[in-house]
Amino acid sequence: MSAGVARIFVPAHVTGFFSVHDSTDPLAAGSRGAGLTLTDGATVRVERAERFSLAVGGQPAEIAPVERVMRAFDVTPRIDVETDVPIGAGFGLSGAISLGAAIGLNRVYGRERSENELVRIAHAAEVQSGTGLGDVVAQHRGGVPIRLEPGAPGEGTLDGIPETATIEYISFGELSTADILSGDTGAIDRAGASALDAIRARPTLAEFVRVSRRFSRESGLETPEIRTVIDDVEAHGGQAAMAMLGQTVFALGSGLSDSGYDAARCEIASGSIHID
Amino acid sequence: MSAGVARIFVPAHVTGFFSVHDSTDPLAAGSRGAGLTLTDGATVRVERAERFSLAVGGQPAEIAPVERVMRAFDVTPRIDVETDVPIGAGFGLSGAISLGAAIGLNRVYGRERSENELVRIAHAAEVQSGTGLGDVVAQHRGGVPIRLEPGAPGEGTLDGIPETATIEYISFGELSTADILSGDTGAIDRAGASALDAIRARPTLAEFVRVSRRFSRESGLETPEIRTVIDDVEAHGGQAAMAMLGQTVFALGSGLSDSGYDAARCEIASGSIHID
Numbered sequence: 001m002s003a004g005v006a007r008i009f010v011p012a013h014v015t016g017f018f019s020v021h022d023s024t025d026p027l028a029a030g031s032r033g034a035g036l037t038l039t040d041g042a043t044v045r046v047e048r049a050e051r052f053s054l055a056v057g058g059q060p061a062e063i064a065p066v067e068r069v070m071r072a073f074d075v076t077p078r079i080d081v082e083t084d085v086p087i088g089a090g091f092g093l094s095g096a097i098s099l100g101a102a103i104g105l106n107r108v109y110g111r112e113r114s115e116n117e118l119v120r121i122a123h124a125a126e127v128q129s130g131t132g133l134g135d136v137v138a139q140h141r142g143g144v145p146i147r148l149e150p151g152a153p154g155e156g157t158l159d160g161i162p163e164t165a166t167i168e169y170i171s172f173g174e175l176s177t178a179d180i181l182s183g184d185t186g187a188i189d190r191a192g193a194s195a196l197d198a199i200r201a202r203p204t205l206a207e208f209v210r211v212s213r214r215f216s217r218e219s220g221l222e223t224p225e226i227r228t229v230i231d232d233v234e235a236h237g238g239q240a241a242m243a244m245l246g247q248t249v250f251a252l253g254s255g256l257s258d259s260g261y262d263a264a265r266c267e268i269a270s271g272s273i274h275i276d
Numbered sequence: 277m278s279a280g281v282a283r284i285f286v287p288a289h290v291t292g293f294f295s296v297h298d299s300t301d302p303l304a305a306g307s308r309g310a311g312l313t314l315t316d317g318a319t320v321r322v323e324r325a326e327r328f329s330l331a332v333g334g335q336p337a338e339i340a341p342v343e344r345v346m347r348a349f350d351v352t353p354r355i356d357v358e359t360d361v362p363i364g365a366g367f368g369l370s371g372a373i374s375l376g377a378a379i380g381l382n383r384v385y386g387r388e389r390s391e392n393e394l395v396r397i398a399h400a401a402e403v404q405s406g407t408g409l410g411d412v413v414a415q416h417r418g419g420v421p422i423r424l425e426p427g428a429p430g431e432g433t434l435d436g437i438p439e440t441a442t443i444e445y446i447s448f449g450e451l452s453t454a455d456i457l458s459g460d461t462g463a464i465d466r467a468g469a470s471a472l473d474a475i476r477a478r479p480t481l482a483e484f485v486r487v488s489r490r491f492s493r494e495s496g497l498e499t500p501e502i503r504t505v506i507d508d509v510e511a512h513g514g515q516a517a518m519a520m521l522g523q524t525v526f527a528l529g530s531g532l533s534d535s536g537y538d539a540a541r542c543e544i545a546s547g548s549i550h551i552d
Contacts, residue, residue: 008550
């Protein structure tokens with residue numbers, strides 16, 4: 001069964017902490033860690049076309065993993081993306097668009113793949129492009145995913161924090177995921193492993209933000225600008241941490257606006273279950 | 277962190293076909309099969325109380341797996357459930373209430389369990405009560421779950437059909453899950469295994485309804501009343517099947533109303549990803 005046009009919403013995913021797990025098999029490679037999926041995200045519109053085109057917010061865009069997904073299907077679609085969140089700022093947008101594209105191409109071209117197969121295609125495209133390691137599996141799960149074991153469905157395993165909250169965020173620009181992941185990740189991996197132990201022992205949102213803040217310091221990824229904002233939120237009695245990997249701070253509840261920042265606001269994305 | 281009151285929505289789950297997998301370990305026991313999660317479901321309100329009470333639609337109710345969940349937490353909550361769907365008619369309502377109760381009790385009593393732990397508690401309560409084998413894990417996943425391997429998180433594995441649709445349903449009454457599961461399930465298990473092979477080869481909604489219809493005949497579970505309704509829908513060019521286990525017919529799109537039936541209507545529940 002094929003459809004003329006498919007439209008897929010995929011939530012943004014803000015990673016709080018992670019550790020890198022390499023493998024020659026892109027389905028087995030990935031990351032451990034935890035993050036938040038958000039009601040802000042990407043809406044990916046896919047239709048058949050004579051020539052491939054990809055636009056984000058109406059502007060032509062080049063996103064390597066999306067091109068890999070397209071080549072996996074051997075098609076030339078038109079893909080138009082609308083998004084609430086900035087590119088390259090730690091929202092897992094390349095993963096969201098890659099996953100939305102995989103699901104949309106499956107529908108539009110009537111390919112009859114299972115959902116796990118589509119997640120695997122998008123995850124492998126991200127890993128091979130160096131643009132992400134854990135966003136796709138987290139975005140597919142929804143809620144507050146804990147990535148216990150790295151990799152795509154069939155390889156990795158997930159748990160979650162059974163809570164929800166309003167989330168505020170503010171972005172000051174990009175960090176290159178590919179540059180950081182291709183460097184020495186020793187400090188990141190040690191801090192990430194320690195944070196995962198802590199969140200497994202106490203899987204709550206408050207603990208998630210607390211250990212994420214500690215991770216951003218211990219990993220050396222926290223920039224002076226980010227540090228100032230997080231310290232401000234904490235001084236006002238709030239909880240905030242840095243989005244990995246971007247110049248972005250996220251806070252529980254009204255933590256950023258309470259400190260005088262002009263922050264965007266959304267909710268944690270539900271999976272099938274809605275928690276009030 | 278504990279809250280005064282928690283309110284959890286859990287989708288209904290209509291199983292199309294299944295096979296039974298016994299185990300002395302309730303976490304490993306369960307079923308293979310596939311079904312639909314729905315935007316209709318149960319909203320479970322949990323608060324602390326001096327004495328345990330459970331009401332569905334304002335009426336006192338006894339639901340064995342919910343009492344098991346409560347005993348797992350060793351608490352005496354007040355639980356009030358509102359639901360769109362009938363009890364005992366193949367919508368997985370005992371599973372939905374058990375899962376909602378587990379998540380709600382965790383919040384209200386500040387127990388800090390992970391989401392997988394809560395799913396395991398609700399799954400085990402259903403298995404031990406004989407009220408369900410696969411609803412809880414399906415409801416936790418959302419979308420159109422395929423239960424590849426039986427059991428709770430850590431034991432079972434799931435895939436899904438990456439499509440959505442409007443669903444109509446009509447119910448004529450109850451079937452006892454416990455009575456059927458405690459009898460000889462040989463015909464059910466053979467028909468269920470064959471249906472799972474078919475859906476793995478072609479994971480689409482149209483194939484799901486087609487093999488579910490075949491399952492209800494081959495398993496011997498299809499009643500004359502159900503048969504008449506499904507035949508009517510098919511005669512009008514639609515697709516319908518029987519909800520396992522209840523005197524309920526579900527149809528894709530407007531299949532039931534097109535055939536003159538006064539059917540309820542809802543959508544397939546999204547996981548985190550919304551497919552238009």
